[in-house]
Amino acid sequence: MNGAVSKAVGVLLAVVTMGALLAAPSFGAQRASLTEIEKQVMCPVCGTLLQLAESPQAQREKAFIQRLIAKGKTEAQIKDALVAEYGTEVLALPQDSGFSLSAYVVPIVAFIVAAVALGLGVLRWRRQGNRGGGAAPAGPKGDDAERLDADLARYDL
């Protein structure tokens, strides 16, 4: 009986946790704030982040965002509205579709290519090392070996 109860409690906890995790993003998306959006969009006239801009155009843009927040629009909806007004250049980060996607894909591809090139380079270097015999370099012989031993003994702590 106890086992069944703890199983039921476990399932209930799992369901509640999953529900909370699933609800979290949508809950966050609806809490749009001017401070957050200002960091993600540009003042098209000043060419700086809206957060840093104080020009008359920036003031109008901020007021526009505040009006949309007051209407209960989400962050994504507000950014869409800004794009409809000022075009895609109003977004501080490139969009993740169309040609703008290359801004994200190119660095990743470049990283992979660089990693592969580095890996191939290391493999080739190791192969060349093996072809060279792979034996450790010979140490000093005869008098040299004796002198080296004496020196090492002198500095032995």
Next chain:
Amino acid sequence: MSVRSSIAVLAVLALVGLLVYGLVIKGGSRVGVGDPAPTTSLPQLEGGGDGSLAEYKGRWVLVNFWASWCEPCKQEAPALEAFQRQHGGAKFTVLGVDTRDLSGDGREFVREYGLSYPQLRDGDGGAAHDYGTTGVPENFLVDPAGKVRWLLPGPVDEQYLEEQVEPFLPQEKS
């Protein structure tokens, strides 16, 4: 030079070329007197549909770039409206281009100043870039053949319009 070195040099050259291309595209240069005026198609500020300077071929057109947040634009708007009422017709019109502005604010501006001349909307500043403007307001007088005959990177007033623009226009209104 080995094949690998050639590829590396080509890659670097391609990258530099791409950067230079980006700078050239961003830069843009001002349209000058005698140059053909860009005829970018833009949405109408009020009502649906698009419009373009090309629709006014055969007429003199004073293209006025403005924005509702711009103080000098507020000062010149009454002078432009008065000039339009005096000279507007089959041979001349003022054509407003509301640039980098919120459409609602732009429409409010038109109502507030009672502007009767046609208005286009240049939200992303593409047309302003094509003309090489550096701010607002800026004015370009385009002749019936579509060439820029006079320009002013700044606000106009009634005296300026009478002295600088009126002499270009045909004597009769229509």
